[in-house]
Amino acid sequence: MARKPAAGTRDRIINVAASLFYRSGVRAVGMNEIIDEAGCGKSLLYGHFPSKTELVAEYLQVTRRARDESAQRAMHDAGDDPAAALVALTAEVARKAREPGFRGCAFRNYLAEFPNGDDAPGQIASGYLRDTRSQVDGLVKRLGVAEPRILADRIWLIIEGIYGGGARPGAGRLGPSAVSLVEELINDATGSGRRSLTS
Amino acid sequence: MARKPAAGTRDRIINVAASLFYRSGVRAVGMNEIIDEAGCGKSLLYGHFPSKTELVAEYLQVTRRARDESAQRAMHDAGDDPAAALVALTAEVARKAREPGFRGCAFRNYLAEFPNGDDAPGQIASGYLRDTRSQVDGLVKRLGVAEPRILADRIWLIIEGIYGGGARPGAGRLGPSAVSLVEELINDATGSGRRSLTS
DNA sequence: GTCTATAAGCCGATAGAC
DNA sequence: GTCTATCGGCTTATAGAC
Numbered sequence: 085m086a087r088k089p090a091a092g093t094r095d096r097i098i099n100v101a102a103s104l105f106y107r108s109g110v111r112a113v114g115m116n117e118i119i120d121e122a123g124c125g126k127s128l129l130y131g132h133f134p135s136k137t138e139l140v141a142e143y144l145q146v147t148r149r150a151r152d153e154s155a156q157r158a159m160h161d162a163g164d165d166p167a168a169a170l171v172a173l174t175a176e177v178a179r180k181a182r183e184p185g186f187r188g189c190a191f192r193n194y195l196a197e198f199p200n201g202d203d204a205p206g207q208i209a210s211g212y213l214r215d216t217r218s219q220v221d222g223l224v225k226r227l228g229v230a231e232p233r234i235l236a237d238r239i240w241l242i243i244e245g246i247y248g249g250g251a252r253p254g255a256g257r258l259g260p261s262a263v264s265l266v267e268e269l270i271n272d273a274t275g276s277g278r279r280s281l282t283s
Numbered sequence: 284m285a286r287k288p289a290a291g292t293r294d295r296i297i298n299v300a301a302s303l304f305y306r307s308g309v310r311a312v313g314m315n316e317i318i319d320e321a322g323c324g325k326s327l328l329y330g331h332f333p334s335k336t337e338l339v340a341e342y343l344q345v346t347r348r349a350r351d352e353s354a355q356r357a358m359h360d361a362g363d364d365p366a367a368a369l370v371a372l373t374a375e376v377a378r379k380a381r382e383p384g385f386r387g388c389a390f391r392n393y394l395a396e397f398p399n400g401d402d403a404p405g406q407i408a409s410g411y412l413r414d415t416r417s418q419v420d421g422l423v424k425r426l427g428v429a430e431p432r433i434l435a436d437r438i439w440l441i442i443e444g445i446y447g448g449g450a451r452p453g454a455g456r457l458g459p460s461a462v463s464l465v466e467e468l469i470n471d472a473t474g475s476g477r478r479s480l481t482s
Numbered sequence: 483g484t485c486t487a488t489a490a491g492c493c494g495a496t497a498g499a500c
Numbered sequence: 501g502t503c504t505a506t507c508g509g510c511t512t513a514t515a516g517a518c
Contacts, residue, residue: 086503087499093505109396111310114489125507126491136490187398192447196395197308199386213451237460244457245444248391252412258443261436313515325483326518335516485518496507 094132097122102143106190110140110205111197140194141204147190148212154180155219166226167270170239173220174266177246178259186255189247216243229273239266293331296321301342305389309339309404310396339393340403346389347411353379354418365425366469369438372419373465376445377458385454388446415442428472438465 100122104113115136119129133139158176162168180186187193191209198206217240224236242262249258299321303312314335318328332338357375361367379385386392390408397405416439423435441461448457 087497087505089505107398109310109398111396115491116489119508125505127493127508128506130491131505134491188395193395195451196387196392197310199306199308210451217453234460234463237457238464241444241448241457241461241464242440243444244447245440245442248443248447249440252394252409254416258436258440261433262440264433265437265440314517315515329517333517483518485516487514487516489514490512492509492511494507494509496505498503498505500502 093124093128097124097129097132098139098142098146101139102146105140105143106147106187106193107185109197110143110194137203137205141208144190144194144205144208144212148208151212155216166223167274170220170223170227170270171263171267173223174239174243174246175259175263177243178256178263181246181249181259182256192247227270227274231273235269235273238269242266292323292327296323296328296331297338297341297345300338301345304339304342305346305386305392306384308396309342309393336402336404340407343389343393343404343407343411347407350411354415365422366473369419369422369426369469370462370466372422373438373442373445374458374462376442377455377462380445380448380458381455391443391446426469426473430472434468434472437468441465 097118101113101118104118104121115126115129118139119126122129129139133142154176155173158172159169162172191212194205194209195201195213201209220240220243221232221236224232224239227235229235242265246258246262249255296317300312300317303317303320314325314328317338318325321328328338332341353375354372357371358368361371390411393404393408394400394412400408419439419442420431420435423431423438426434428434441464445457445461448454
C-alpha cells in the first residue's frame, strides 16, 4: 500500500492552533497562520478538520479536558471536604492566572468574541461555564450553610474576577487575595472560624 | 451655497456603531453593516471617520465618558466618605449589569478581541481599566485600613467578577451579592461594624 | 459602485511507501 | 507502477477603504 499517515500530526496541529487561538484570539488567527506555524500543507489540516469551526471546537474541547483534569487533581487532596475543595478550586484558578502567557479564560474570551454563537464552539464554551458554576453550587450546598445561594454567588464572583483580571498586566496578582477571601467567606458562613481581624 | 451638513449625523453614526460593536463584538461588525443600520452612504461615514480603527476608538471614548459620568453621579451622594464611595461604585456596576442587553464590559471585551492591541482603541481600553483601578486604590487608601493593598485587590476582584459574569445568562444576578460583600469587607477592615453572622 | 487585500475552503500536482 | 498522504497554488466571498 501507499504511505502511512505521520503519527501525531493531528495533535501537533491542535496544539499549534490552540496556542495561537488562545494568544491572539480566534478571529485574529487565520488558517494560513496555523498552517505556517504547524509546518504543514492545507490539505493536511483540512483533512483532519473539515472547517475552522470544527478546529475551534476541538481547541475548546481539548482546553476543557485539560482544565477539568487540573481541577480534579487540585481537588483530590480535599477528599470529601467541600470547604477544602472550594478553596482548592480557587487556588487552582489563581495558580493558572500566575502562569506566564496567561491571557484569561479561553471560554470567556471565546464568548466575548462570539456573543451570539450557538454553534459547536459556543456550546462547548457555555457548557463549561455552566458546569463549573454547577460544581461550585454543589460544593456550597454540601457545606450546609444558611444561605447557600449567596455564598455560591460570591465564590463564583471571585472566580470570575480572577479570570477577568488575568488577561491584563497585573495578571495573577489578585490570586492570593482571592484564595484567602474564599477561605474567610467559608469560615464565616460555616462558623468554623473567625476572620483574622476579629481574632 | 451647497447644503449644510445635517446636524447630529456624526452622533447618529457613533451611536449605531457603538450599539453594534458592543452587541456583536468589534471584529464581527463590518463597515457595511454600520452604514446600512445608520442609513447613510459610505462617503459620509468615511468623511467623519477615516478608518474603522478611528471609529472604534471613538466608540470606546464615548463609552468611557458615559461610564465616568455614571460613576461620578453614583458617587456624588457619598460626599467625602471613601467607604460610601466604594460601595456606590460597586452598586453602579451591579446596576449596569442588570440592564437588559448587558453584554459585559466594553473595554474588557475589546481587549479579549485584540489582546495585542497597542493602537488607539487598545490604549483607551487599557487606560480606562488602569484609571478605574487607581480610583479604587485611592479610595481604599483613604479608608486608612491596615492592609490597603489586599482590600483594594479584593474589591477590584469583585468588580471584575461582576463584569465577567455579566456577558452570559444569569447576568446581573451576582450584583447584590457583590455589593453586600464589598460593604462587609469594608466594615471588617475599618472595624466600624461586624459581619451579620457575628452580631 | 469599485478596487484591493485577506480569509476560508478546494483541487490539481508532487512524493514517498509498497 | 500504484496508491495515498501531503503540498501549495487557485477560487470565491467578504471586509476595509476611496
